[in-house]
Amino acid sequence: MVIIPAARTDVATPACAGVQRSSLPFTAPYLLAPMEGVTEPCFRDLVLARNAATALGGAFTEFVRVSGVPTPHHVLQRHLGPQRFDAPVGLQLMGSDLAKLAATAQSAVECGAPLIDLNFGCPAKGALRGCAGSALLRDPAALERVVRAVVLALPATPVTAKIRAGYDDASRVEELARAAEAGGAVLLTVHCRTRAEAYRDEVDWTRIARAVAAVSIPVCGNGSVKTHADLQRMRDETGCAFVMVGRGALANPWIFSGARVSRSEAARFLLDYADAMRTRAQFPAGGILARLKQLFRYWTAGELFAEHERRAWLQQRDGVGLLARLESYARSERGTGPAGPNRPAPSGENSS
Numbered sequence: 477m478v479i480i481p482a483a484r485t486d487v488a489t490p491a492c493a494g495v496q497r498s499s500l501p502f503t504a505p506y507l508l509a510p511m512e513g514v515t516e517p518c519f520r521d522l523v524l525a526r527n528a529a530t531a532l533g534g535a536f537t538e539f540v541r542v543s544g545v546p547t548p549h550h551v552l553q554r555h556l557g558p559q560r561f562d563a564p565v566g567l568q569l570m571g572s573d574l575a576k577l578a579a580t581a582q583s584a585v586e587c588g589a590p591l592i593d594l595n596f597g598c599p600a601k602g603a604l605r606g607c608a609g610s611a612l613l614r615d616p617a618a619l620e621r622v623v624r625a626v627v628l629a630l631p632a633t634p635v636t637a638k639i640r641a642g643y644d645d646a647s648r649v650e651e652l653a654r655a656a657e658a659g660g661a662v663l664l665t666v667h668c669r670t671r672a673e674a675y676r677d678e679v680d681w682t683r684i685a686r687a688v689a690a691v692s693i694p695v696c697g698n699g700s701v702k703t704h705a706d707l708q709r710m711r712d713e714t715g716c717a718f719v720m721v722g723r724g725a726l727a728n729p730w731i732f733s734g735a736r737v738s739r740s741e742a743a744r745f746l747l748d749y750a751d752a753m754r755t756r757a758q759f760p761a762g763g764i765l766a767r768l769k770q771l772f773r774y775w776t777a778g779e780l781f782a783e784h785e786r787r788a789w790l791q792q793r794d795g796v797g798l799l800a801r802l803e804s805y806a807r808s809e810r811g812t813g814p815a816g817p818n819r820p821a822p823s824g825e826n827s828s
């Protein structure tokens with residue numbers, strides 16, 4: 477088990493004195509990244525349930541775009557989902573209108589969000605047009621104002637920020653990190669790619685180390701963590717207190733615990749996911765198949781298929797046949813069992 481250094485997790489806001497003194501609620505230093513179109517409650521809950529809370533310390537919703545009006549409660553509740561686990565799920569907001577962001581953040585807390593994360597990394601054109609997401613990486617002072625507005629609105633709830641290493645280049649990563657800290661963020665996640673680098677394969681973790689050196693709040697490193705061993709390696713190489721995993725968890729949802737699962741367990745995860753999408757979220761059959769294929773782009777867990785078979789799995793059009801095949805895999809072997817459940821909180825069900 478990896479222990480979070482106590483001094484780094486119970487961190488008061490230094491540069492925004494008197495504004496916020498909230499400690500972080502994470503149960504372990506490894507976190508599931510916010511991913512639009514992926515980390516909605518069906519997928520997220522399965523990952524939380526299959527990794528012990530001592531391995532997976534928290535997760536995030538997909539970003540919630542705050543533009544025209546403060547986001548209504550029912551939308552926030554849909555993102556938070558009905559289940560609660562020992563490990564908290566932060567609600568991520570993206571926007572640049574200070575009043576609407578602050579009002580939405582307050583609504584999110586009323587809906588049960590244990591922490592609010594602010595998105596300063598989204599490279600999509602819509603975000604840039606609205607001067608939100610990674611657009612704010614060009615203006616550290618504006619980024620600081622956004623963080624401060626939300627921090628001031630939430631005196632008792634931790635506010636965290638997620639940045640990329642820069643807009644066109646990483647030359648200002650320290651300045652951006654300091655801006656988030658000065659605004660009152662209690663944790664800073666640094667996705668080590670710049671906006672211009674999008675999702676390219678090569679990454680430079682020294683940018684995370686530079687952010688760690690620049691601020692006194694804990695930093696969460698992010699970018700190209702592909703194996704369980706990479707989690708600790710990123711902490712060792714950069715000094716970051718937390719590590720966030722994005723696509724590595726789509727390849728292997730057990731990456732946090734490091735459990736080696738059987739083909740049967742891998743198939744069971746995908747069947748449970750399909751079932752949750754159908755029964756809990758009323759996804760149409762085509763939507764379920766598309767979401768499963770989104771995982772197949774990355775999937776490695778349980779050696780469900782060989783690399784040369786990936787294309788065939790991605791081209792599968794027969795959803796019924798695919799589920800039948802997964803069902804036969806799920807029944808074929810006894811599983812080795814995950815490392816332990818991330819126990820739903822006692823009062824958890826339907827608590828939002």
Ligand SMILES: Cc1cc2nc3c(=O)[nH]c(=O)nc-3n(C[C@H](O)[C@H](O)[C@H](O)COP(=O)(O)O)c2cc1C
Nearest residue numbers: 509510511512538539595667699700701721722723
């Ligand atoms: C499909 C997809 C959707 C994403 N959506 C979000 C999002 O809603 N909010 C956010 O801050 N980052 C988002 N990201 C970025 C991830 O959180 C993460 O920073 C990025 O994937 C790098 O980590 P990785 O190399 O471990 O995947 C998304 C990434 C992917 C692949």
